[in-house]
Amino acid sequence: MSVFRRISEALLAGVVLAAAPALGETAAPERVVSLNVCTDQLAMLVAGEGQLVSISRLTRDPAYSAMADEALAYPVNQGRAEEIYLLAPDLVLSGSFSSLATTEMLRRLGIAVEVFPPANSFADVAGQIRRMGEILGRETVAEKIAIRFDQDLDELRADRASGPRAAFYGAGGWTSGSRTLDGEALSAAGFSNVAEEAGLSDGGMLPLELLALLEPDLVITGGDDGPGFSRRQEIMSHPILARIRAAGRDAGLPGADRVCGTPHILRAVRRLAELRRGLEAR
Amino acid sequence: MSRVTAALAGLVVLLFLVSLSIGPAGIGPLTSLNALFLGSDGPLALVMREIRLPRALLAVLVGGGLGLSGAALQGYLRNPLAEPGLIGVSATAAFGAVLALQTGLAAAYALALPAFALAFAAAGVVLVLLLAGPRGGSVTLILAGIAVSSLAGALTALVLNLSPNPFAANEIVFWMMGSLADRSMRHVWLAAPFIAAGALPLLLARRGLDALTLGEDAAEAMGIRLGRLRLALVVGVAGIVGAATAVAGTIGFVGLVVPHVLRPLTGARPSRLLPASALGGAALVLAADIAVRVVLPGEDLKLGVVTALIGAPVFLRLILMTRAEGAP
Amino acid sequence: MSLLTLRSLRVTLRNRPILNDISLQVERGELVGLIGPNGAGKTTLLRAALGLVPSSGQSSLADLAPRERARAAAFLPQAREIAWPIAVEDVVALGRTPHAPGPDDRNAVEAALARTGLLDLRRRAATRLSGGEQARVLIARALAQEAPLLLADEPAAGLDPSHAISTMKVFRALAGEGHGLVVTLHDLGLAARHCTRLVALKDGCIVADGPPSEVLTPARMRAIFGVTAFHGEADGGPVFQPLDVTRD
Numbered sequence: 122m123s124v125f126r127r128i129s130e131a132l133l134a135g136v137v138l139a140a141a142p143a144l145g146e147t148a149a150p151e152r153v154v155s156l157n158v159c160t161d162q163l164a165m166l167v168a169g170e171g172q173l174v175s176i177s178r179l180t181r182d183p184a185y186s187a188m189a190d191e192a193l194a195y196p197v198n199q200g201r202a203e204e205i206y207l208l209a210p211d212l213v214l215s216g217s218f219s220s221l222a223t224t225e226m227l228r229r230l231g232i233a234v235e236v237f238p239p240a241n242s243f244a245d246v247a248g249q250i251r252r253m254g255e256i257l258g259r260e261t262v263a264e265k266i267a268i269r270f271d272q273d274l275d276e277l278r279a280d281r282a283s284g285p286r287a288a289f290y291g292a293g294g295w296t297s298g299s300r301t302l303d304g305e306a307l308s309a310a311g312f313s314n315v316a317e318e319a320g321l322s323d324g325g326m327l328p329l330e331l332l333a334l335l336e337p338d339l340v341i342t343g344g345d346d347g348p349g350f351s352r353r354q355e356i357m358s359h360p361i362l363a364r365i366r367a368a369g370r371d372a373g374l375p376g377a378d379r380v381c382g383t384p385h386i387l388r389a390v391r392r393l394a395e396l397r398r399g400l401e402a403r
Numbered sequence: 404m405s406r407v408t409a410a411l412a413g414l415v416v417l418l419f420l421v422s423l424s425i426g427p428a429g430i431g432p433l434t435s436l437n438a439l440f441l442g443s444d445g446p447l448a449l450v451m452r453e454i455r456l457p458r459a460l461l462a463v464l465v466g467g468g469l470g471l472s473g474a475a476l477q478g479y480l481r482n483p484l485a486e487p488g489l490i491g492v493s494a495t496a497a498f499g500a501v502l503a504l505q506t507g508l509a510a511a512y513a514l515a516l517p518a519f520a521l522a523f524a525a526a527g528v529v530l531v532l533l534l535a536g537p538r539g540g541s542v543t544l545i546l547a548g549i550a551v552s553s554l555a556g557a558l559t560a561l562v563l564n565l566s567p568n569p570f571a572a573n574e575i576v577f578w579m580m581g582s583l584a585d586r587s588m589r590h591v592w593l594a595a596p597f598i599a600a601g602a603l604p605l606l607l608a609r610r611g612l613d614a615l616t617l618g619e620d621a622a623e624a625m626g627i628r629l630g631r632l633r634l635a636l637v638v639g640v641a642g643i644v645g646a647a648t649a650v651a652g653t654i655g656f657v658g659l660v661v662p663h664v665l666r667p668l669t670g671a672r673p674s675r676l677l678p679a680s681a682l683g684g685a686a687l688v689l690a691a692d693i694a695v696r697v698v699l700p701g702e703d704l705k706l707g708v709v710t711a712l713i714g715a716p717v718f719l720r721l722i723l724m725t726r727a728e729g730a731p
Numbered sequence: 732m733s734l735l736t737l738r739s740l741r742v743t744l745r746n747r748p749i750l751n752d753i754s755l756q757v758e759r760g761e762l763v764g765l766i767g768p769n770g771a772g773k774t775t776l777l778r779a780a781l782g783l784v785p786s787s788g789q790s791s792l793a794d795l796a797p798r799e800r801a802r803a804a805a806f807l808p809q810a811r812e813i814a815w816p817i818a819v820e821d822v823v824a825l826g827r828t829p830h831a832p833g834p835d836d837r838n839a840v841e842a843a844l845a846r847t848g849l850l851d852l853r854r855r856a857a858t859r860l861s862g863g864e865q866a867r868v869l870i871a872r873a874l875a876q877e878a879p880l881l882l883a884d885e886p887a888a889g890l891d892p893s894h895a896i897s898t899m900k901v902f903r904a905l906a907g908e909g910h911g912l913v914v915t916l917h918d919l920g921l922a923a924r925h926c927t928r929l930v931a932l933k934d935g936c937i938v939a940d941g942p943p944s945e946v947l948t949p950a951r952m953r954a955i956f957g958v959t960a961f962h963g964e965a966d967g968g969p970v971f972q973p974l975d976v977t978r979d
Contacts, residue, residue, distance in 0.1 A: 292570065294585065326703065328427035329585050330450040349568035350504045352577055356585050360453045481814035614828045617872065618812035624781055625876065626801030626829035671815040671856070 149258025150212035150233070156200045156223070157216030159381035160237050162188050163253045164214055165195070166383065167263050175208055187377045187385035202226040212256070240382020243274055243305050249382055270384045277390050279311030285338040285400045287393075288315035290327065290362070292353035298324040303379055306386055310393030312339070333361045338400055340365050341393075343373035372396050405675070407668045411682035415463065418689035422459040423451065425696050457588045462692045463685040464591070465583070465651045468598045468643035470684020471677055473658020475605045478612035478673035479636050483663060483721055484541050487644045488655030491551030492527040496641075496648035497578040498555040499523025501562050503649075505571065513589075517597050521645030527551055528637045541725050580707035581652030583692050594646040601642025604635035605677065611635075612673035654691075654707045656714020657684050663717055687713075733758055733791070734880040734911040735780060735804070740788035742772075742779050742935075749775045750786070751935040757880065757913055762906040764926035764943070765915040768956055771932040773915040774809060777882045780913075781806055792880075801829030805876035809884040809915075811865055816856035819849055819868050826875030835877075843874040846901050863890050870898060874905075881905065883914045887921055899925035919960070923947055923971035931955050943969060953977050 153168060154175045155161045161176040165188055178197040183189040198204055202223045205213060210232060215224050217238040224234045235256050240246050247267040254263020287307060289297040297303030298316045301324050307314050315337040319327055332340070342357065356362070365371050378389040423439060424432035428450065435451055442448030469487060476485040487493050503509040503519035534547035559578055563571045611632040614622040623629055647654070661683040662676055669675040691709040698704065735757040742750040750772050757763055765773050779786040781804065782793030792804050805826070813822060823843050827836045844850050847867045852860065857868050870886055881902075887895040895918070902912050903925050916922045922929055922943065929946040931939035933955050939946045947969075952960050958973045 326701075330426050330428050330454045333450045333454070334428045334446050336446055349566045349571060350507065350510065351566070351568040351570040352504075352574045353570050359585060360587050360589070361449065364449070481812075610828060614825055616812075616814045616817060617822070617825060617869070618808060618810055618814075620778065620783055620808040620810075621806065621812070621869075621872075623783055623797070624801060624804070624806035624808075625825070626798035628797055666815070670821060671817045672821060673815070 150210075150256075152208070152210045153212045153214060153257065154198065154205055154208050154210040155214040156198070156205070156219050157214065157237070158185055159216055159239070159383070160214035160235075160253075161192065162186065162381055162383045162385075163237070163249060164257070165191055166266060167250065167253045167259050168257055169259055169262075172257060172259075174210065175205075183377060185377055185380055187381070187383060187388070189377070202230070206230050206232070214256075239302075241301055243302075243309075243386075245302070246382040246384070246386060247271055250384075266384065270387070273384070273387050274309065274390070277387060277394065278309050279394065279397070281311060283313050284311040284397050285313070286315050286318075286335075287312040287339040287341055288327070288332065288335070288337040289324075289341045290332060290357075291342065292351065292357065294326045294329060294332075294356055296321060296324055296327040296332075298322040300324075302382055302386060303389075306379060306390045306393060307341075309390050311397045312393065329356065329359060329361055338370065339396060340371045341374050341396075342371055343376055405669075407665070407675075407679055408682065411665075411679060411686060414686045415682055415689065418686055418693065419459050419463065422462060422689050422693055423455050425693055426450070426455055427696075427700060453587060454585070457586050457591050458583050458692065459689065460591050461583050461586050461594065461651060462689045464594055464598050465647040465654060466657055466688025467681040467685040468602065468647050469654060469657040470661040470680040470682070470687070471602055471605055472640045472643045473684070474662040474673065474677045474680035475608065475612065475636060476640060476658065477662055478615065478676070479632070480535065480544065481615065482541060482544055483666075484659070484718070484725065485544060486656065486659035487524075487640060488653055488657075489552075489659065489718070490527075490531045490535075490544060490548035491555060492524050492531065492640060492644050493648050493653040493655065494552040494555035494559070495527030495530075496520040496524035496645045497653050498559045498562075499645065500649040501559050501578060505562050505566050513593060517593055517646045517649045520649035521597060521641050523555075524645035524648070525637055525641035527555065528640050532633070532637070541722075576705065577652045578648075579653055580705035580711075581648075581654035582695075582703070582705050582707075583651055584703060586650060590650040594650045597642045597646035601639045601644075601646070602681070603639070605639035605643075608632055608635040608639070609674035609677055612677070616673070652705075652707065654688065654710055656710045656718065657687055659721070660710075660714045660717045661687055663721060735913070736789075736791040737780060738789040740776075740779055740786055740790060742775055742784055742786045744775075744784070749935055750779060753779075753788070753935075753937060755930065755937065755940075757911045759879065759909045759911050760906050760927070761911050762902055762925065762927045763911075763913045764922035764929045765913055765932065766917075766919060766922055766929055766946075766955075767932035772935040773932055774884050776932065777806065777884055777913065777915065780804075780882065798829045801876065801878070803878055804880040804882055805873040805878040807869060807873040807881070807883040807886055809888070811862070811869055813857045813865060813868070816858045818854050819857050819860070819871075820844065820853040822857045822868050823849075823871045823875050826872040826877075829876065839875045839877050843871040846874060847871040848897070863894055866890055867894065867898070870901075874901075879910055881910060881912045881914075883912065885915055885917065887916060887918055895921060903927075919947065919973060920971050923962070923969045943971075947971055 153173050155164045156177055158177055158179045161180040164173050175198045176192060176195045177200060180186040180192040181189055205227060213227050213232055213234045215234055215236050217236050228234050237249060240249055247270055250263050250267045254260045289303055296316045298321045299314050300322050304314050315335050318335055319331055321327060374389060374392060378385045424435050438447040439451035473486045477483055499519040499522055500516055503515045508515040530551055531547045535544045560575050563575055611627045614625045614627045619629060662680045665679045665683050666676060669679050691706055694709050695704045695706055733756045737753050737755040740750055740753040767773055778784045780790050780792055792800050795803060820840060823840050844853055847870055849867060849871055857865060866889060873881055887898055899921050906912055926943055929943050930937055931946055938955060939951055947962060952958055957977050959975050959977055961972045961974055963970045
């Protein structure tokens with residue numbers, strides 16, 4: 122009964138708030154709930170003590186999250202509107218791929234929702250860190266992290282991006298083009314991206330037979346292998362990939378570091394640079 | 404070999420060669436066929452042998468099997484609307500396959516995949532035969548098919564939803580609409596023995612199906628053992644549909660369209676319709692799989708979408724014809 | 732040797748006795764008319780004789796292996812089912828199913844087509860013929876089976892008088908050639924005029940068995956069918972016509 126009343130009152134409040142959206146914008150939020158594995162990690166990096174009250178369950182899974190250990194310190198949510206509302210947040214953080222119905226419902230209930238799109242470049246990474254700082258009222262901390270990220274990246278960046286030819290290849294035949302975070306990491310590590318040769322700058326499905334004919338120097342796998350069975354992953358055991366593996370022309374790169382636009386992407390760049398040096402030494 | 408059979412066989416050979424020549428890498432047909440048969444170990448020969456050849460072979464196996472099963476089921480039930488997909492046998496086979504894959508049994512024992520699909524397909528055939536009765540009237544048959552399909556489809560979706568893998572739930576589309584993309588020779592070797600073993604009893608049952616044209620009593624009085632005929636049908640259809648669905652998902656309407664088109668050309672006799680439908684089914688699936696790659700080359704268009712677009716109008720026409728004849 | 736011997740044949744379906752202690756023998760040269768009111772068990776008698784329904788007692792046919800039985804007896808079921816639009820001659824050729832393929836097939840089909848007057852229709856799709864024509868196609872199919880015994884369930888039902896009479900004449904001629912036939916009939920006039928012997932069934936029991944003139948007596952007609960009838964002679968054969976329902 123009390124839940125029902127709170128919801129109906131809030132619905133009413135939502136109507137009032139919608140008419141005056143500027144209310145309460147100056148003060149930093151005190152109870153922040155995050156619904157997305159990427160906003161979870163950005164918020165954990167930037168938020169102050171006690172500011173972040175709940176993160177999504179997926180962030181505790183090392184297959185998808187670079188901060189699985191840190192995530193253990195936070196309570197987790199399942200991303201359902203009702204449970205989020207009962208946490209009484211004053212700000213909800215969400216990714217643009219999260220359920221639209223959930224975020225719309227929360228907005229109608231009068232809760233501020235900030236949506237982060239996926240990061241597609243290093244510039245996006247720094248930008249999203251700074252934006253998170255502004256939203257959480259933690260500009261100074263965020264600025265430090267962003268500057269440190271840019272410096273680290275400059276140190277890592279190879280002189281040229283025309284080294285060995287590499288292709289990302291994952292479940293369902295997906296590859297990452299140059300206009301993606303994966304692609305920027307690849308060229309920062311000094312590889313040229315085979316997806317460009319197939320005309321897939323934004324990434325997309327690279328047919329197995331094109332992969333075979335393009336003969337990349339390195340095929341980078343790993344990324345979205347979940348537990349259990351999925352037909353999308355069957356392609357990874359196709360004889361074509363088995364031959365690439367047998368020839369030692371493949372390398373695994375954990376997906377957790379590159380799923381989200383956080384400074385952890387630099388771990389992927391370091392690993393890729395090692396792989397390039399290994400190839401060039403052959 | 405009659406003229407119809409010869410023409411169909413020619414068509415299958417032609418479409419097989421076209422299928423081999425089509426792919427995202429625009430290689431000329433002569434170059435690609437040359438690489439397939441004479442090429443050494445280069446990347447092109449690899450693409451032809453490991454990607455395009457299994458795809459074309461599976462189209463022949465799956466299409467031929469589905470055409471043959473459709474003709475056999477129609478002959479047995481004496482109903483032109485009988486088809487493995489429509490009567491729910493493909494859906495039960497898909498459920499068996501999903502169960503084998505999601506429990507990890509298929510990873511441990513390769514044969515578990517076709518075996519599960521086959522066992523569940525057999526259960527589907529038996530269930531539909533029981534529900535539809537000895538002479539499957541159209542309405543009972545379709546209703547039985549809807550019931551069995553919905554149940555099997557729901558169970559498949561349930562298993563995929565329970566899977567710990569976040570992508571598994573999206574794969575219901577593959578199991579409902581079928582595809583031959585990115586299959587390998589492993590899938591050919593997995594499916595071929597079961598499809599061949601299923602085709603044999605169906606082809607041997609041709610005389611019995613002919614006699615059944617005159618009804619069960621007449622057929623039995625002409626020396627046909629109905630019990631054996633029913634067993635041959637269940638084993639044959641389950642073997643073919645089970646193996647085909649396990650490797651290619653549900654490709655509907657092939658067993659409906661092909662016998663319908665070929666019936667007038669084969670004098671409507673089941674004994675002649677069965678082998679012709681096998682060839683016709685192979686041709687149809689080869690053609691549909693070519694269309695999938697030519698019409699929307701960049702997308703992963705599902706094969707079952709094309710066969711349904713061709714098949715559903717034929718199905719509607721058959722319903723109208725059945726209604727006009729005032730059949731039950 | 733008899734073509735068919737039934738001894739104490741009994742059929743029970745869902746705890747209801749359908750046939751009771753049936754004993755019957757059919758010889759070469761006989762055209763046996765099986766008569767009786769609706770539900771007397773005529774169809775069940777033919778099916779049980781062939782072993783198509785489970786029965787107790789003994790039937791010389793039901794004891795045979797299926798193909799052997801099919802070479803010993805042809806059966807023409809009452810339901811005139813032709814599922815597919817197959818050419819007439821191909822339907823007739825189905826009668827050759829129990830035989831090993833050979834040159835006899837052609838002759839048997841030709842003879843059956845000729846006997847039933849279907850030579851002109853041979854290439855037409857059987858399903859597009861009239862009901863009477865389809866009935867003749869199915870009779871021709873049974874003839875092409877060339878079994879010494881023919882069991883026919885209501886072969887004359889739905890035929891016009893001319894075709895009904897020709898059919899009975901074909902059967903009589905077959906009997907003359909040494910075949911045996913058992914034919915269920917509702918038309919007692921046809922039974923009286925063409926059969927060599929009549930067997931009357933009532934409530935699953937044989938109540939009369941003998942030449943038509945001995946079976947079709949007024950007392951029996953009243954007892955079996957509950958009708959009165961005219962029984963006379965015309966054009967060198969018996970004439971039988973039921974007249975009225977008796978009130979008892």
